[in-house]
Amino acid sequence: ASKFVRGDATAGILILIINMIGGICIGMMAHDMSFGDSARVYTLLTIGDGLVAQIPALLLSTAVAIIVTRMSKSQDMGGELAKQLFGQPRALAIAAALLCVIGLIPGMPNVVFLMMAALCGGAAWMLHKHSLAEPEIVDSPPPPPPPAAETRELTWDDVQPVDIIGLEVGYRLVPLVDQAQGGDLLARIRGVRRKLTQDLGFLVQAVHIRDNLDLAPNSYRINLAGVPVGEGVIYPERELAINPGKVFGKLAGIETHDPAFGMEAVWIEPGSRDHAQTLGYTVVDASTVVATHLSHIIQTHAHELLGHEEVQQLLNTLAKTAPKLVEDLTPRLLPLSTVVRTLQGLLAERVPIRNMRTIVETLAEHAARTQDPAQLQAHVRVALGRQIVQDIAGMSSELPVITLEPELEQLLTNSLAGNNAATPGLEPGLAERMQRRLAEAAQRQELSGEPAVLLVPPQLRQTLARFMRSIVPSMHVLAWNEIPDNRKVRLVTAVGR
Missing domain, CATH: 1.20.5 (Single alpha-helices involved in coiled-coils or other helix-helix interfaces)
Structure with missing residues (x-):
């Protein structure tokens, strides 16, 4: 209100000064009065004019300003006054x-x-x-409280969807995900999700993070579709020194294992980082441990994350550049469910689906002869042979491989003849020896810094890949026809009976 009448008050002061000066001049010049008499007479007249005109105007302006500024919504001024x-x-x-x-x-x-x-x-x-004559207003009873949650009728809104990827943390790990407290785990997870999306070839779902008081304070748990698939214990105030296989001393700290790959590790104080690296340890912080574990689990279970919606999005994206190709494939040649199962089979064997154009072209080519996802997957692997070998061996000119002795190959081929590519019907002792020898050969390859690749006939590849997946997850099982012509093959060892 004071701001509203500031202009009126300033104008009143100016009028007061002008009246005084003008009155003194008029008295001296027009009425031949002395300066003292003129100043006394016209000062009194000016003061009287201020009392009569300016003070009521000031009060009126202040009242109007109060009325205007108190109005919070559009109203009639006359009615409000x-x-x-x-x-x-x-x-x-x-x-x-x-x-x-x-x-x-x-x-x-x-x-x-x-x-x-x-x-x-x-x-x-x-x-x-009139106010005394009005009847006393009796307070009406308060409205009844809303029904309790227990008595409210259930609706479909109460059915909460399951998080595709979830991360639960104990209360001591909350600062890792709170950016206000300097936590960088969210940024690490975003980076992991971005990299895996580029590597795998489809958009990895968002990771939903929440605290869980049922967990130990330093524990975390990774869930896929609501089912726990990994957990670990970390210490935010320490760093994890991982033994890569060859170190030159021991460290003081909390001994443990890397939650992602199971390697021996020690939780050390941050001040011992340089000493640990000098001894050959790989040192990472707590956020990196969780992010690496999450990345490993997503890669391992990528085929479970790919569904009909994701495949349809891939096809829609491909249709922008090759509309006729997508139109001919589904649903004309193959149903969407068959395409989904084929792509899931590729991801289960760690084959990215980045090259969707080649995959769809291969499916369209062989869809007229078969609609079995396993056979379609084999045809796609042949078409992606260069990419598969590149991901395994990089730019190396030769590919080190492990093979089976001819006698064992023939035995496996005969055992699969009547089983329709199911698990080979081998005696338990032979199956156990073969698994052990393949695992030993794969371990020797890893110790020498080379990939473990088992090269088998095409009719055995899928069965042996499933047979070895749980025993030696790091072993790649390739068929002969998947090796590109420009790659040399170097035989490392042959596994027999």
Whole structure:
């Protein structure tokens, strides 16, 4: 309100000064008055003018400003003014008293002011009498409280969807995911998700993170579709020194194993980082441990994350550049479910599906002859042979491989003849020896820094890949026809009976 009347007050001060100066000049020049007499007379007149004009104007401006600034929504100004003036008898009573005092001053228009005072006083008395005559308003009973959650009728909104990828943390790990406390785990997880999306060839679902008081304070758990698939214990105030296989000393700390790959490790103080690296350890912080574990689990279970919606999005993206190819494939040649199962089979064997154009072209080529996802997957692997070998061996000119002795190959081929490519019907002793020898050969390859690749005939590849997946997850099982012509093959060892 003070800001509202600031201009009016400034104008009043300027008028006061102008009247004083102008009056003194007029008195001295027009009426031959002395400076003292002119200043006394016209100063009194100016003060009187200020009392008569400026003070009521200031009060009126202040009142209007208060009314305007108190209005919080669009209202009628006249109605609001009448409501505030005549809504309370006290305001009219005060106005009647002031008008009565002014009406008693000699020289004032007494009759007019006294009549106005009588009108305001009568209106105040009538409002007061009317307010006393109104019946007392009895407070209505409060509305009944809303029904409790236990009595509310259930709806489909109460069925919460399951998180595709979930991360639960104990209460001591909450600072790792709270950016306000300097936690960088969220940024690490976003980076992991971005990299895996590029590597695998489809959009990896978002990771939903929540705290779980049922977990130990330093524990975390990774869930896929609501089912726990991995967990670990970390210490945010320490760093993890991982033994890569060859170190030159021991470290003091909390001994453990890397939750992602199971390697021996030690939780050490941050001050011992340089010493641990000098001994040959790989040192990472707690956020990196969780992010690496999550990345490993997503890669291992990538085929479980790929569903109909993701495959349809891949086809829609490919249709922007090759619309005819996608239109001919599904649903004309293959149903979407068959395409989904084929792509899931590729991801289960760690084959990325980045090259969707080649995959769809191969499916369209062989869909007329077979709609078996396993056979379609074999054809796609042949088409992606260069990519598969590249991901395994990199730019190396030759590929080190492990093979089976001819006698064992023939035995496996005969055992699969009547089983429709199911698990080979071998005696338990032979199956156990073969698994052990393949695992030993794969371990020797890893110790020498080379990939473990088992090269078998095409008719045995899928069965042996499933047979070895749980025993030696790091072993790649390739068929002869998947090796590109420009790659040399180097035989490392042959496994027999």
